[in-house]
Amino acid sequence: MEGNRADPPTAGSVVRDDGVRCAAEDLVSKALKAVEASPYPFALVVGEQGMLLGRLRASVLRKHDGALPVGEIMDLDPSTVRPHRAARELAQSLADRDLRWAIVTTPEGRLLGVASREDLERAAGEAA
Numbered sequence: 001m002e003g004n005r006a007d008p009p010t011a012g013s014v015v016r017d018d019g020v021r022c023a024a025e026d027l028v029s030k031a032l033k034a035v036e037a038s039p040y041p042f043a044l045v046v047g048e049q050g051m052l053l054g055r056l057r058a059s060v061l062r063k064h065d066g067a068l069p070v071g072e073i074m075d076l077d078p079s080t081v082r083p084h085r086a087a088r089e090l091a092q093s094l095a096d097r098d099l100r101w102a103i104v105t106t107p108e109g110r111l112l113g114v115a116s117r118e119d120l121e122r123a124a125g126e127a128a
Helices: 028-036 058-062 087-096 117-127
Strands: 020-022 042-046 052-057 101-105 111-116
Touching (some): 020 028, 028 042, 028 058, 052 058, 052 101, 087 101, 101 117, 111 117
Parallel strands (some): 020 042
Antiparallel strands (some): 042 052, 101 111
């Protein structure tokens, strides 16, 4: 009798939901304070039902007036991946582009969270 082979790890298996989320009408000052207290150098702007609207890099937040709504300065349409993407493949893709994180969304664009290259590499290594 053959043993069951486990499915390979995916972005969805390591996704974390501890990233900073803010609404488009939130102020730059509020978003920057939250980003500076988080492990990520960015915030994710979400709308109704958690739909991803954009990304805010800490470096961009620091350059703008704190009273400005983040929706006016966010990066629109940041790159995203789906939760079923293989961890090994995604880790390599991030490494090739010298990136540390991938934003994970549903096909409809609902934010699930962030997958770190470190977590993806660890999961892929454990599955090998």
